[in-house]
Amino acid sequence: MIGMRQMTELRMDQNPKPNMGAFLYRDPDQGSYLLMQLNLLRLDQVLTDVLLCADNTEIPCHRAVLASSSPYFTAMFCRHFRESQQDKVGLKGISSSILSAIVDYVYTGTISISLDIVLPLMQAASMLQYARLFEACSYFLQEQLSPDNCLSMIRLSEILHCRSLKDKAREMAVQNFSDVSASEDLCEMSLPELMGYLEDDGLCAEEEQVFETLLAWIHHDPFSRRGSISDLFTKVRLRYIHPTYLFQFIASDPLIQSSTLCTELIESVRRLMFSVSTKCGSDLKPLWMTPRRYTCQETLVLVGGRKNNEQTSREALLFDERTQRWQWLAKLPLRLYKASYVCIHSILYVLGGLTMNTKHRVVSTAVYTLSLKTNQWRTAEPMIQPRFAHQSVSYLHFIFVLGGLGPDRQVCDTVERYNSMFNQWEIMAPMPTAVLHPATAANDQRIYLFGGEDAMQNPVRMTQVYHIGRNMWSKMESRTVKNVSAPAGVIDDKIYIIGGYTRRVIAYDTKANRFIKCENMKERRMHHAATVLNKKLYVTGGRFINGHDVIEDSDSFECYDPKTDTWTSKGTLPYKLFDHGSLSMVCVSNKSNPP
Incomplete structure (x- = not known):
């Protein structure tokens, strides 16, 4: 018979051999446990071998703990300074309460920072070379920053040689x-x-x-x-x-x-x-040629127009690019049908229009302005002639108002100019051909009017050009131009004409004097609006002709990028809208980032 010992050895031989490698054990609590035990030894004055002295107060400590916690004490106790042989070490310029708080921090890793002690604590942390404690004090002071104290904090940071506090305080001062x-x-x-x-x-x-x-x-x-x-x-x-x-x-x-x-x-x-x-x-x-400060953000503002095909709107909206949301601005003082809209010197101008909130509709000469800074509407110097369904364009310090319908409802060819330097209007040379709803843009001392329709609502295949400095017009026939109620925008000396009872998008190169075909829109669009932001065209609302040749109102919000010749959707407007103003306005914001 096989003995018990032999049977056991046989079974072990039959089993796989166990892994003979080492088992590495890490105790996550060892560091905090060791620190706690060292602090208990300190409090009981067990194995303490040095007394830190301040204000006639003696604090028992372990040299090894102090030397391992700070380069200051490492040098003091390990490099043959006389303090390495002394039982008592005096620390000048530090109060006993601050020194006691720092010693507690060394042994426990915790400290309470308040306004009462942060400055002497920060100075002591700097002197004793506790960098993490110094930065903790800096963080505490950064949390107290405000526009009222940030410049004082900069002065303080220079005294304390605290770069992180200085940078944060200056950032607040700039913003x-x-x-x-x-x-x-x-x-x-x-x-x-x-x-x-x-x-x-x-x-x-x-x-x-x-x-x-x-x-x-x-x-x-x-x-x-x-x-x-x-x-x-x-x-x-x-x-x-x-x-x-x-x-x-x-x-x-x-x-x-x-x-x-x-x-x-x-x-x-x-x-x-x-x-x-x-x-x-x-x-x-x-x-x-110095560019705008990058805190001056271009933002999209929509104003007026026909809302949900019901009535002329008094609404003004601002699109927040960061949140991708619309914000409501102050409402227009009154409803205006087919006013014109333009921006100059970061002020939005609403010019003329047909008043809609009186029993007798009146063609207006009134001019209303809105500043994003105050979000308040004001009246400005009125135009010389009443008009609606007209075009407006800004250039340098001028606003030009062109054509439209007068009180007799006849298409007019008159042009007037507002000089913001002198706050006055003056009559300029009339258009060669009176047209309604042309695509209008200004570039390089010229104003361009593309297409539009005549008094009989027939499309006008013509480009009319006004030379601002000479106060002279010229015109040229063009089979390419056939837009009505289309907006235009200028990017890099090219004028983009977007739709106008068509899906077509074309660009007129003002330097080469030629038209360039661009990517079409999805639908035939008219009475929409467009503006340029950051060298892209933002197209909003309008009316479109669906697949059944039925005209519908639109709440679309699209962006065209000339670099890629592509369209992308930006979502929808808060409501359907057409015959409105769309403008790029600059506002100062402390939330922007450098490009």
Whole structure:
């Protein structure tokens, strides 16, 4: 018989051999457990071998723990300094309460940071080289930042040599410059500091406010600062300042008049505007060509029109690109049928139209304006002639109003121009041929009218061109042009004509004087609107002819990219809309990011 031991050995031999490799065990709680035990030893003064002293207070500690927690103590206890042999080590410039809090932090990994202790704690953390504690204090101060204290925080960060706090505080100052510019702290800045803000592309402020800020800074200490006016003035982006403000307020300021460079720059701008040219001289070009600050966002605004085919709308909507949602703006003061819409100097203009909220419908000369900054409608200088179903276009500091229907309901050929520098209207040369609903655009000192229809509602196959500087018209017949009630937009010297009782999209190259065929729209569209944002065409609403030749209203919202010659849907409008205005407006936003 086989013995028991032999049977056991036989069974083991028959089983696979176990894995003889090592088992690596990691205790996730070992670090915190060790720290807790060390702290208990410290509190019981077991194995403590050094006393940290401050304000006649002695705190027992372990050299090994201190040396392992900070480069400061590593050097003190491990590099033959005299403190390595001393039982007591005095730390000057640190209060006993702060030192005690830091020692507790070393042994427990926790500390309570409050406004009462954050500054001395931060200074002590810097001195004792506790970098993580120093940054924790910085984070606490960053959470307390506001437009009221951010400039003071920058001063504090410089004293403490805290880069993270300085960067965050400056970011807040840039994004909230409208509030910060009114503070006393700003007036205490040095010239290089102020220059740094004014030349920042991310500064969240209108250029008018940039100018007012530099004036306030100089007037705070005029005797020593007035000589800086020329350097500061070159940081103001003159191209984006309203001409009235520039030529009436800025040009007449005594500080500006005292500087030859400033007066020469303003005079160069004046000559540029009076020449009706977009080309500037070498003295002005570097300043004039400076782009908008990237906090100045282009945004899409829709206004007026016929809503849901029911009535003329008073609504004004803004499309928020970040949230992809529509926001309601202040409503138009009254309902206007077939008014025209244009934007200049970041102000929306609604011109003329047929009033719809009176018993007797009146063809209007009224002009209403809306600023996104105030979100309030105001009345402006009225047009010379009442009209509706007309076209409007802006160019430099001018608004041109062309054609339309007068009080007698006859198609008119008259043209008038609004000069925003002088706030006045004047009659210009009439159109060669009176047309309704042409595609209208301005580019390189010219206004182009493509197609439209005559008084008998017959399509006009013609392009009419107005030379702004010469106040002269020319026209040319074209079989390519056959649009009615189509919008147009300009991108890189090409005028895009979108639909108009057709699906066609064509681009007129103003330099090569030729038409280019583009990708068609999905439906035959008319009475829609289009505007250019970031070199793309955004087309909204209108009316379309469906597959059964029935006219329907549209709530479509589409985008055309000339680079790829493609259309993409942006969703839908909040309601069906046609005969409305669609405009690109610039607003200052502190939420934008650099391109």
